[in-house]
Amino acid sequence: MSHSTLLVFEVTILVLAIFLGIEVISKVPAMLHTPLMSGTNAIHGVVIVGAMLVLGSGHKGPFTWIVGFVAVVLASANVVGGFVVTDRMLEMFKKRDPKRKD
Amino acid sequence: MGYNASNLLYLITIVTFILALRFLSSPAHARRGNQIGAIGMLLAIVVTWIKTGGTSWWALVIGMAIGGGFGAVAARRVKMTAMPQMVALFNGVGGGAAALISLAELHRILPDPGRPKVDIGVAIVLSGLIGAISFAGSMVAFAKLQELIGGRPITYVGQQFVNGALFIAIAVAGVALVAGVQDEWLLWVLTAGAALFGVLFVLPIGGADMPVVISLLNAFTGLAVALGGFELESNVLIVSGMLVGASGTLLTLMMGRAMNRSITNVLFGAFGQVSASAAAVAAGDGGTVRSATAEDIAVMLAYAHKVVFVPGYGLAVAQAQHDVRQLADLLEEKGVEVSYAIHPVAGRMPGHMNVLLAEANVPYPQLKEMDEANPEFSRTDVAVVVGANDVVNPDARNNHGSPIYGMPILNVDDAQTVVVLKRSMNPGFAGIENPLFYNPKTVMLFGDAKESIVKLAQDVKSL
Numbered sequence: 001m002s003h004s005t006l007l008v009f010e011v012t013i014l015v016l017a018i019f020l021g022i023e024v025i026s027k028v029p030a031m032l033h034t035p036l037m038s039g040t041n042a043i044h045g046v047v048i049v050g051a052m053l054v055l056g057s058g059h060k061g062p063f064t065w066i067v068g069f070v071a072v073v074l075a076s077a078n079v080v081g082g083f084v085v086t087d088r089m090l091e092m093f094k095k096r097d098p099k100r101k102d
Numbered sequence: 103m104g105y106n107a108s109n110l111l112y113l114i115t116i117v118t119f120i121l122a123l124r125f126l127s128s129p130a131h132a133r134r135g136n137q138i139g140a141i142g143m144l145l146a147i148v149v150t151w152i153k154t155g156g157t158s159w160w161a162l163v164i165g166m167a168i169g170g171g172f173g174a175v176a177a178r179r180v181k182m183t184a185m186p187q188m189v190a191l192f193n194g195v196g197g198g199a200a201a202l203i204s205l206a207e208l209h210r211i212l213p214d215p216g217r218p219k220v221d222i223g224v225a226i227v228l229s230g231l232i233g234a235i236s237f238a239g240s241m242v243a244f245a246k247l248q249e250l251i252g253g254r255p256i257t258y259v260g261q262q263f264v265n266g267a268l269f270i271a272i273a274v275a276g277v278a279l280v281a282g283v284q285d286e287w288l289l290w291v292l293t294a295g296a297a298l299f300g301v302l303f304v305l306p307i308g309g310a311d312m313p314v315v316i317s318l319l320n321a322f323t324g325l326a327v328a329l330g331g332f333e334l335e336s337n338v339l340i341v342s343g344m345l346v347g348a349s350g351t352l353l354t355l356m357m358g359r360a361m362n363r364s365i366t367n368v369l370f371g372a373f374g375q376v377s378a379s380a381a382a383v384a385a386g387d388g389g390t391v392r393s394a395t396a397e398d399i400a401v402m403l404a405y406a407h408k409v410v411f412v413p414g415y416g417l418a419v420a421q422a423q424h425d426v427r428q429l430a431d432l433l434e435e436k437g438v439e440v441s442y443a444i445h446p447v448a449g450r451m452p453g454h455m456n457v458l459l460a461e462a463n464v465p466y467p468q469l470k471e472m473d474e475a476n477p478e479f480s481r482t483d484v485a486v487v488v489g490a491n492d493v494v495n496p497d498a499r500n501n502h503g504s505p506i507y508g509m510p511i512l513n514v515d516d517a518q519t520v521v522v523l524k525r526s527m528n529p530g531f532a533g534i535e536n537p538l539f540y541n542p543k544t545v546m547l548f549g550d551a552k553e554s555i556v557k558l559a560q561d562v563k564s565l
Binding site: 046 | 119123126131133135136151162170189324330332346362446
């Protein structure tokens with residue numbers, strides 16, 4: 001694929017993602033807006049894919065290695081922290097369970 | 103793994119992310135959605151691991167263990183009231199990672215003969231810039247909410263000018279970099295400048311507006327990640343990043359709308375400085391404040407037909423959610439109809455109160471959103487305001503001089519009686535006087551919200 005063909009393709013999916021993002025979010029009720037913020041926060045942790053690719057090419061020099069390593073550390077915190085915080089929030093939304101003790 | 107095979111597997115990841123957001127449309131299956139998203143993330147990590155072919159695999163393990171370990175411990179240990187700053191923190195590190203990827207990509211491309219193509223150059227500059235703003239801005243938001251620095255807006259003369267000049271300088275550096283000054287140090291300067299801008303940009307915003315800022319910075323990180331996808335030719339980064347960018351932007355606008363304030367006002371209004379004129383208007387019609395004992399109020403509650411609790415940030419601070427639910431259970435045993443009216447911006451995050459009450463095992467059908475709750479107040483005997491202030495301030499309806507004029511509020515003053523649980527007569531987080539407290543219908547119960555509620559529950563039980 002030539003560079004410009006790839007670029008057009010990438011811009012296409014970018015624009016579709018914008019509409020998809022708006023569409024999906026507009027169905028979320030206000031009471032779930034905090035978990036929504038936290039959930040999308042976890043999703044952008046996918047930056048770890050980029051960080052891993054950079055560190056994976058780290059044999060090309062110490063600069064890339066160090067920057068890639070720090071990026072992997074930061075992105076892993078984003079992924080794990082994001083999903084765990086969201087899970088803790090959502091864990092609490094449940095219907096009444098009369099047997100449950102506090 | 104081949105280019106096509108890995109991209110097909112990444113497509114599965116994208117689908118799981120979309121499902122995760124889709125499942126958030128109802129509390130019944132929202133948690134499962136989040137777990138599906140987490141599995142998709144794991145898949146993306148495994149695919150990428152195989153793609154890197156084992157180079158520096160031990161560095162990957164150590165890096166993930168450090169970052170993931172920190173994330174898991176911090177997220178597990180944090181109290182529910184401190185969730186907003188955790189979201190800010192994890193958002194910031196994601197932005198930081200995106201900025202670092204830009205620096206590494208430029209470093210990789212520069213030695214090639216010829217310059218980076220214009221579109222890659224633009225992506226590198228924007229991703230570095232936005233990622234750095236998000237990183238630094240989120241850290242300031244974290245520090246403000248964690249009360250490491252004061253929550254009040256920090257302003258000085260010429261602030262807008264300094265911020266504007268810095269922004270222009272960053273923009274000029276960015277254009278120069280794309281146009282042909284192919285020096286790596288320029289990107290470093292640009293990224294550092296953007297980080298400084300992030301700090302200066304968030305400092306003048308008051309703590310009460312931090313949720314809106316975090317939501318905006320969340321969208322920023324998403325955008326930075328999407329741009330990173332252009333650098334690395336990675337569809338999964340482009341789509342996932344842009345999903346977050348678009349949804350975060352929409353959520354930010356919705357939060358602004360819930361407060362009836364434009365996003366520009368939130369970001370540049372330095373809201374929360376006590377506006378002298380509005381305070382004077384409110385203090386002028388002072389009037390008297392009625393307070394009562396817990397015993398009196400307990401009787402009032404026990405013999406009511408319908409009681410509505412209106413929680414605010416004070417409930418979160420006092421950790422009183424469990425006690426409120428116990429009081430509500432006691433009242434229900436006595437045949438009182440109980441519900442909770444939740445203002446969209448009560449607490450410090452949209453839905454903050456829902457999360458806390460859900461933690462206390464309050465069944466979510468009892469939680470009423472503003473539009474549903476407001477018509478009910480005229481049929482309500484007692485509205486109990488627990489640590490909420492600005493969201494029940496009638497000035498938002500009547501006082502044109504008030505900074506919150508026009509914000510939709512919960513009309514608790516439609517109820518027969520309003521009970522306000524409050525620590526003291528100090529104004530709320532936004533620093534605005536509240537005439538509700540001087541309303542003849544209103545009874546104040548001073549003290550810590552948790553202690554007051556526990557006392558009320560004891561008195562209701564002994565009736």
